[in-house]
Structures are given as structure tokens and as C-alpha cells.
Amino acid sequence: MEVGDGTLAVGAxxxxxxxxxxxxxxxxxxGHYHLAGEASGPYTYGRDSNPTWxxxxxxxxxxxxGAEVVSFSSGMAAVSAVLLSQVRVGDVVVLPxxxxxxxxxxxxxxxSYGAVVRMAPTAGDAQAALVDGARLVWLETPSNPGLDVCDIARVVAAAHAAGALVAVDNTLATPxxxxxxxxxxxFSVASDTKALTGHGDLLLGHVATRDPGLADAIRLWRKTVGAVPGPMEAWLAHRSLATLQLRLERQSANALALAEALWGRVSGLRYPGSPDDPSHEVAVRQMRRFGCVVSxxxxxxxxxxxxxxxLRLVMQATSFGGVxxxxxxxxxxGGDAVEPGFIRxxxxIEDTEDLVADVLQALEKIT
Structure with missing residues (x-):
């Protein structure tokens, strides 16, 4: 039976x-399980598997x-698992x-491992021009923190034609x-520390794929490196999924309202969900919700x-996606090509009017 996103999130x-x-x-x-006789079965040792995971x-x-998923102790553990398990000496990797x-x-x-790294911006599908001879193409769309968007299907088509795998960091959008x-x-990869779990109280990441061989390679990487999630974090994350659709709807609505309120008051305003954003045309073709980040x-x-x-209602913090x-x-x-006054x-999920009013009163303090 086909169900809506809210129903899916509650029962998943x-x-x-x-x-x-x-x-x-x-x-x-x-840390271990009772094992009489041969060590066969789903749960043998705590670094390999856990019922909560x-x-x-x-x-x-x-x-x-519909995918096989491997969970990790953090978003960067998931990112590293794909990049470092799939690339060998002499392979070409394309990064944004x-x-x-x-x-x-x-x-x-x-x-340092002998791979060749090529880099190009997210905007304009620039990475598609670098895929010849590549082993892996890494996309991040919308990009963090600049919020540029690339056409995933277009870059995937170019990469696959060149024989390359494609991984997408989907942290900001969520599934x-x-x-x-x-x-x-x-591959679909994310830091679940952020919007997927949404409460700012845990570190977690995941890799999703529909290729059983790729899933096995990622699981082996997790087992040998030991970047496993704690059972409490995994349980908290699962519990938090029930409100994912509700949170995303409210956050997306609030983000659009904030972007509209800021229009003409600040420079370099970006939000892919806004019709005025340069990435909006591409974003609407591949996104159902546009995320919670405005820059x-x-x-x-x-x-x-x-x-x-x-700001009175807004916490100063470096993560994103929280309630x-x-x-x-x-x-x-440092490390990002942004102006000194760039705000992410x-x-x-606060009341829209309260949040917009707080931001506007803070802006008045600097004008």
C-alpha cells in the first residue's frame, strides 16, 4: 500500500x-552475544551487528x-567509508x-594513498566535465554552506557513461x-546528526545503496575500521524519525518565510526553495522539500x-537541522570561500511570526 511521507516516517x-x-x-x-556451537546467525559480536542498528x-x-543501509558513528564516518573503501591507488575521484x-x-x-582528485563547483553541473576516467564522483546538493544545486540525474548519466560510481551527500535534504x-x-550518504534526527543530541551517519555488493563493501569497512554507532544513539535516531515529516514541513515553511522577509535587506541571500533563488529551477525538479538552511x-x-x-530565539551553533x-x-x-559576514x-520549528520578528529586530541593531 502506498502511504504518505508522514505515515512512512512513523512506521519505518x-x-x-x-x-x-x-x-x-x-x-x-x-558487546557480545551467547554463541553455542558454530558462530552463525545475525548477531555474533558487537562490532559486527546489533538489533538496534x-x-x-x-x-x-x-x-x-528501498535500499540497504549501513549506519555509522558520525556523518564523516559514513563519508569516509565510501571515499576510502571505493578508491585505490591511481583511481580518479571528482569532488565539489x-x-x-x-x-x-x-x-x-x-x-596520500595515490589517488588523483579533481575538483569543480556544484553550480552549473561543473563536475560533469571531469568524469572521464573517474572511479567515483562525489556530489553534495544543496551544497554546504553555499546552497548551490546540481542536476543529480544529469551528472549521474555523464558519470555512469564514463564508468564511474556516484555518491551524493544528501544531508541537508534528507530522504x-x-x-x-x-x-x-x-550511494546516498548523510550526516544523520543533523536534519534526519533533528534534535541536536547525537552523532550518527548512514550510507544507503541498492547494490548488494557495494553494501557489503561498506559493511566490511565499518567492521574493520570500527566506526560503529552506539545502540543508544541508534535508538534515539529511530525514535526521532517519527516526527521527520512534521519537522521538515515546518522547517521548510519557516525557511521560505525567512528568506522572503530577508529579501532586499541582506546580500547574497540563498534558499533553493525560493522562486528567486538561482538554483530553484533545478531544485524543484529533484527535491520535494528544500531543507532548513538559509544563507x-x-x-x-x-x-x-x-x-x-x-538574536533572542536563535542559538549560536555550528550544526544545522535542529528543532x-x-x-x-x-x-x-576557515576553509570555506565565504565573506567575513556570511551567515549560515x-x-x-518555532512559530513563524516569532522567528521572523526576532531576525528582523536583530538586523535593525546593525543598520
């Missing part, structure tokens, strides 16, 4: 009804439109030069905003810091 990965059993079993804390991975697999800065930092590691696997990608630039570092310090709105001056970290704003 939950076991069938059983008398006197909870709807979602609690976390299983186990199993339910979460089944749930995310349903949200991804405007993706998450820690993903870009893997360039040095890849090159209810965008399904890279439906657009032909081989813009204030006149100076000082103006940005005064703006942030004047509470947060914002930061991104340039304080993660829109939460």
Missing part, C-alpha cells in the same frame, strides 16, 4: 505488532525508497570544491526532501557578530 523499521511488546524495542547494549537501518532504507569543508579535507588523505538513489546515484551575507564580520548576539533555530558566522572556521542560518 518498526517490528510487527506483538502482544505486550513495545512499538519500538529499547536499545540493545551488547538493524531496525534503524531498515527504517532509513524505507525512507530512501564547495562541499562540506571536512569532506574536502579528505583530498589530502586520498592523494524526504530528495532521493538520490531514485535519480540514479549509487546570506552581512556587511562585515563585526555586523555579523552583532547580529548573532542580538531550535541556530545560526553562525561561517567564516570563523538553520531554521527550526
Amino acid at each position: 523499521g518498526r517490528p510487527g505488532a506483538e502482544n505486550f511488546a513495545p512499538a519500538l524495542p529499547g536499545p540493545v547494549f551488547a 538493524t531496525l534503524l537501518e531498515q527504517a532509513i532504507g524505507e525512507l530512501e525508497g 570544491d564547495d562541499c562540506y569543508l571536512t569532506t574536502r579535507a579528505l583530498r589530502e588523505r586520498l592523494e 524526504l526532501g530528495q532521493r538520490p538513489l531514485d535519480l540514479g546515484a549509487d 546570506f551575507t552581512l556587511p562585515s564580520e563585526d555586523a555579523a557578530e552583532r547580529f548573532l548576539g542580538s 531550535q533555530s541556530s545560526a553562525e558566522r561561517r567564516g570563523r572556521w 542560518f538553520s531554521v527550526g
Whole structure:
């Protein structure tokens, strides 16, 4: 039976009804399991598998439109698992030069292993021109923090024609905003620390694929490197999925309202869900929801810091996707090609009028 996203999110990965059993079993804390005789079966050792991971991975697999999922201890563990398990000496990797800065930092590691790294911007599908001879093409759309968008299906077609695999960092959109696997990608990767779980209280990541061989390779990487999620984190994540559709709807609506309120008041305003955004035409073709992040630039570092310090409802934090709105001056970290006054704003689920009013009063303090 076809169901809506809200229904899917509530029921994803939950076991069938059983008398006197909870709807979602609690976390299983186990470093090892009782093994009589031969060590065969689904659960043998705590670094290999865990019943709590199993339910979460089944749930995310349903949200991804049907996929095998491997969960990880963080988003970067998931990113590294794909990049470092699939690339060998002499292989060519294509990365966006405007993706998450820690993903870009893997360039040095890849090159130290003898791989060749090519880089191009997300906008304009520029990476499609670099796929000849590549082993793996990595996309991040919308990009973080600049919010550029590429046409996933177009780049995938070019990459596959050249014999390359394609991985998409889908952190900002989540599977209810965008399904890279439906657009032909081989991997959908995300930091579930952010919007998927949405409460800012855990670190987690996942890799989804519809290719059993690729899934096995990712699981082997997790087993040998040991980047496994804790059962409590996995259980919290699964519990949080029930409200994913509700959170995304409210965050997307709030983000659009904020972008509209900021139009003409700030420079460099970006939100792919806004009809005025340069990426909107591509975004509407492949996204069902446009995420919670709005970016813009204030006149100076000082103006940005005064703006942030004047916000009353908004937390100053470096992550995004949480139920509470947060914002930061991104340039304080270095590594991103942004102006000193660039603001990455993660829109939460507060009442729209309250949030917009808070942002506008903070802007008045710097004008």
C-alpha cells in the first residue's frame, strides 16, 4: 500500500505488532552475544551487528525508497567509508570544491594513498566535465554552506557513461526532501546528526545503496575500521524519525518565510526553495522539500557578530537541522570561500511570526 511521507516516517523499521511488546524495542547494549556451537546467525559480536542498528537501518532504507543501509558513528564516518573503501591507488575521484569543508579535507588523505582528485563547483553541473576516467564522483546538493544545486540525474548519466560510481551527500535534504538513489546515484550518504534526527543530541551517519555488493563493501569497512554507532544513539535516531515529516514541513515553511522577509535587506541571500533563488529551477525538479538552511551575507564580520548576539530565539551553533533555530558566522572556521559576514542560518520549528520578528529586530541593531 502506498502511504504518505508522514505515515512512512512513523512506521519505518518498526517490528510487527506483538502482544505486550513495545512499538519500538529499547536499545540493545551488547558487546557480545551467547554463541553455542558454530558462530552463525545475525548477531555474533558487537562490532559486527546489533538489533538496534538493524531496525534503524531498515527504517532509513524505507525512507530512501528501498535500499540497504549501513549506519555509522558520525556523518564523516559514513563519508569516509565510501571515499576510502571505493578508491585505490591511481583511481580518479571528482569532488565539489564547495562541499562540506571536512569532506574536502579528505583530498589530502586520498592523494596520500595515490589517488588523483579533481575538483569543480556544484553550480552549473561543473563536475560533469571531469568524469572521464573517474572511479567515483562525489556530489553534495544543496551544497554546504553555499546552497548551490546540481542536476543529480544529469551528472549521474555523464558519470555512469564514463564508468564511474556516484555518491551524493544528501544531508541537508534528507530522504524526504530528495532521493538520490531514485535519480540514479549509487550511494546516498548523510550526516544523520543533523536534519534526519533533528534534535541536536547525537552523532550518527548512514550510507544507503541498492547494490548488494557495494553494501557489503561498506559493511566490511565499518567492521574493520570500527566506526560503529552506539545502540543508544541508534535508538534515539529511530525514535526521532517519527516526527521527520512534521519537522521538515515546518522547517521548510519557516525557511521560505525567512528568506522572503530577508529579501532586499541582506546580500547574497540563498534558499533553493525560493522562486528567486538561482538554483530553484533545478531544485524543484529533484527535491520535494528544500531543507532548513538559509544563507546570506552581512556587511562585515563585526555586523555579523552583532547580529548573532542580538538574536533572542536563535542559538549560536555550528550544526544545522535542529528543532531550535541556530545560526553562525561561517567564516570563523576557515576553509570555506565565504565573506567575513556570511551567515549560515538553520531554521527550526518555532512559530513563524516569532522567528521572523526576532531576525528582523536583530538586523535593525546593525543598520
